[in-house]
Amino acid sequence: MSMDLGTSYYALLEIDPGANEDDIRRAYKRLVKLFDAEGPVVYGLYPDEEVETLSRALREAYETLIDADKRRRYDLGLFPEGHPSLRRADQREAASQPRRRPEPPADPLAALDLPETTPLRGAVLLRVREVCHLSLQDIAERTKISMFTLRCIEGEHYADLPARVYLRGFLRQIADMLRLDADRLVRDYLAAYDDWQRTFESKSWPG
Amino acid sequence: MGQDRRHDEDEKRMTALRGPTTVDDSIEDAEDALDESAVDLPSLAGQIPWSDEREGPFVVALVGGKGGVGTSLVAANVAVFLSRLGREVVVADGAAGGANLHTYLGVEPLLPSPASLLRAPGPPRLDRVPGMSLRLCRPPRPIGGGPDAPARREVLETTLGVDADVVVLDLGAQADPLTLDTFLAADAGVMVVMPEPAGVERTYAFLREALVRRLVSGDDRPAREARALLEADEGDELGTPSRLVAALAAVDPDAADAIRARVLAFTPHVLLNKCRSRADTELVDGIVSALRRRWGVSAEPLGALEYDDAAWHSARRRRPLLIEYPGSALAERIERMARRLLALAVRQPVRDERRG
Numbered sequence: 215m216s217m218d219l220g221t222s223y224y225a226l227l228e229i230d231p232g233a234n235e236d237d238i239r240r241a242y243k244r245l246v247k248l249f250d251a252e253g254p255v256v257y258g259l260y261p262d263e264e265v266e267t268l269s270r271a272l273r274e275a276y277e278t279l280i281d282a283d284k285r286r287r288y289d290l291g292l293f294p295e296g297h298p299s300l301r302r303a304d305q306r307e308a309a310s311q312p313r314r315r316p317e318p319p320a321d322p323l324a325a326l327d328l329p330e331t332t333p334l335r336g337a338v339l340l341r342v343r344e345v346c347h348l349s350l351q352d353i354a355e356r357t358k359i360s361m362f363t364l365r366c367i368e369g370e371h372y373a374d375l376p377a378r379v380y381l382r383g384f385l386r387q388i389a390d391m392l393r394l395d396a397d398r399l400v401r402d403y404l405a406a407y408d409d410w411q412r413t414f415e416s417k418s419w420p421g
Numbered sequence: 422m423g424q425d426r427r428h429d430e431d432e433k434r435m436t437a438l439r440g441p442t443t444v445d446d447s448i449e450d451a452e453d454a455l456d457e458s459a460v461d462l463p464s465l466a467g468q469i470p471w472s473d474e475r476e477g478p479f480v481v482a483l484v485g486g487k488g489g490v491g492t493s494l495v496a497a498n499v500a501v502f503l504s505r506l507g508r509e510v511v512v513a514d515g516a517a518g519g520a521n522l523h524t525y526l527g528v529e530p531l532l533p534s535p536a537s538l539l540r541a542p543g544p545p546r547l548d549r550v551p552g553m554s555l556r557l558c559r560p561p562r563p564i565g566g567g568p569d570a571p572a573r574r575e576v577l578e579t580t581l582g583v584d585a586d587v588v589v590l591d592l593g594a595q596a597d598p599l600t601l602d603t604f605l606a607a608d609a610g611v612m613v614v615m616p617e618p619a620g621v622e623r624t625y626a627f628l629r630e631a632l633v634r635r636l637v638s639g640d641d642r643p644a645r646e647a648r649a650l651l652e653a654d655e656g657d658e659l660g661t662p663s664r665l666v667a668a669l670a671a672v673d674p675d676a677a678d679a680i681r682a683r684v685l686a687f688t689p690h691v692l693l694n695k696c697r698s699r700a701d702t703e704l705v706d707g708i709v710s711a712l713r714r715r716w717g718v719s720a721e722p723l724g725a726l727e728y729d730d731a732a733w734h735s736a737r738r739r740r741p742l743l744i745e746y747p748g749s750a751l752a753e754r755i756e757r758m759a760r761r762l763l764a765l766a767v768r769q770p771v772r773d774e775r776r777g
Contacts, residue, residue: 228710244703245710248703248704248706248707248710248711249707249711253707254616254617254618254620254621254622254704255621255704255707255708255710255711256711257618257621257622258618258621258622258623258625258626259622259625259711259712259715260711260715268714
C-alpha cells in the first residue's frame with residue numbers, strides 16, 4: 215500500500231523518476247509547505263513525532279535527488295536496469311540534442327560537377343544547399359533571413375525580393391553558409407536581378 | 422454615506438452576476454418571481470453522456486467536516502445542475518437537527534401547527550422544485566431530532582427508494598452509524614471541508630471512523646479477524662491500516678489481502694469550500710496526499726470552491742445560486758465539480774469491478 219511511500223525518494227516527493235532539478239526543487243518546496251507541523255494538513259492526522267519523521271524523510275530525499283552524484287548512485291540501487299521513465303527521459307534528451315549532419319563538401323560546386331561558367335542563380339543555390347545537407351530552415355535560423363525571402367531567392371521571384379542593397383547582403387550570408395565564392399554569387403545573381411529590373415521598368419514606364 | 426455607496430456598488434456587482442434571470446430588488450417581487458423564474462434557464466440535456474445501462478440511481482452523499490461548511494448549498498446546487506442536464510434528480514435533506522435544504526432550493530418551509538407537534542410526525546415530504554426535474558425529500562418537521570432519529574432514517578430510505586437517475590444526499594456534519602453507512606454505500610461520498618484546522622481535523626475524524634467501519638464491520642472472516650486484532654490492541658500499536666494489515670498478514674495472509682483491498686477501494690472525494698486564497702485551494706491536494714501517505718487511502722480531489730458573496734446573496738433571496746447568479750465564479754466551479762461527479766456515473770461499471 216502507499217504507506218510504503220518511503221521506499222522510494224521519488225514517491226516520497228511525488229515526482230517521476232525522470233524529473234529534472236526544477237521539478238525536484240518545486241516538489242520539495244510544495245511538500246514542506248503542505249506538511250508544515252503548524253499547518254492544517256497534518257493537524258488531526260499525524261502525531262507530532264511522525265510529522266518530524268516525515269519532514270526528515272522529505273529533506274533526505276531532496277538532498278539526495280538534487281545532488282547529481284548522489285542521485286546517480288541512488289538510481290543505480292533503485293533501478294539496476296534503468297527505470298522506464300528514466301530511459302524515456304534519456305530519449306527525450308537525445309532528441310533535444312542537435313542532429314549530427316554529414317560534413318558538407320569543401321567545394322560544393324565541384325561536387326555537383328557543374329561547368330566552371332555556370333552562373334550562380336536560384337536553381338544552382340538550391341542544388342548546392344542540398345549537397346551541403348542544409349534545409350531552408352537551417353539557413354534561416356543561422357542568418358535570420360526569413361523563410362519567405364530565402365524561397366524567393368531560390369525561386370528567383372525577383373518581384374518579391376527586398377531592395378537590391380539588402381539582397382546583396384543576404385547573398386553574401388548565403389554564400390558563406392554554402393561555402394561559395396561570395397563575390398561570384400553576388401555578381402551572377404545581381405546580374406540576373408538587374409536584367410529583370412530593367413525589363414520590369416521598361417514595361418512599367420515605357421519611353 | 423460611505424457604507425451606502427459600498428452597498429450600492431455591491432448590489433450592482435451582484436446584479437451583473439445574476440445573468441438572464443434578473444429579479445427586481447424588492448423582496449415582494451423576488452418572492453413573486455420564485456415560481457416563475459426557475460424555468461428560464463436553458464436545459465443542458467444531452468451535453469454530457471449518461472449510461473442508460475445503470476441499474477438504480479447514481480448516489481452522491483455529501484458530508485460536512487463540521488457545521489457551517491456549506492454542505493447544503495453545495496448539495497442543492499449540484500442537484501439543480503444535474504436536473505438541468507435532463508436527469509431526474511432527488512435531493513434528500515438528511516442533516517440532523519436542522520433541515521434547511523429547502524431554503525437553498527426556493528421551496529416553501531414547513532409550518533407545523535402546535536397541535537400537529539403533539540401527533541406522530543408522519544412520513545417524509547416529497548416536494549417537486551418548481552420548473553425542474555428535481556424533487557426534495559425532507560422530514561415532516563423542520564427540527565427532526567438527533568442523528569439517529571427515525572425521521573432522518575426514513576428520509577434517507579424514502580429518497581433511495583424513489584425512481585430517479587441521480588440521488589443527492591445532504592448528510593449534514595455528524596458521524597453516527599447511519600451517516601457512516603450511507604456515506605460508504607454511496608457511489609460518490611463527498612467530504613465538504615473548510616480550509617481551516619478545525620474543519621480539516623473533523624474531516625480526518627470522519628474518514629477515520631468510516632475507514633474503520635469499512636474494514637471491520639460485517640461478519641466475514643477478514644472483518645472478524647481485523648476486529649479481533651483491534652480489540653486486543655490496548656497499546657494502540659495498530660494506528661494505521663498498514664500496521665493492521667501487517668499484523669493480520671502474520672496470522673492470516675488471505676484476510677490481510679482482503680483488508681488491503683478494502684483500504685484501496687475506499688475512495689472518498691474531498692471538496693474544499695469557502696477558499697479565500699491560493700494557499701487554501703492548494704490544501705485539497707495536501708489533504709489527499711496526507712491521506713495516501715498516512716493511511717494508504719486514495720482520496721480523490723474534487724476541487725476547491727472559493728468564497729463568494731453570491732452564495733450569501735442567493736441564500737438571502739432563498740433561491741438556488743445556479744439560477745440566481747449563474748455567471749458567478751462559484752456557480753461555474755460548482756458546475757465543473759458536478760461534471761466530475763457525472764463522469765464517475767458514466768464510468769461506474771469500472772468502479773463496480775474494482776469494488777468486487
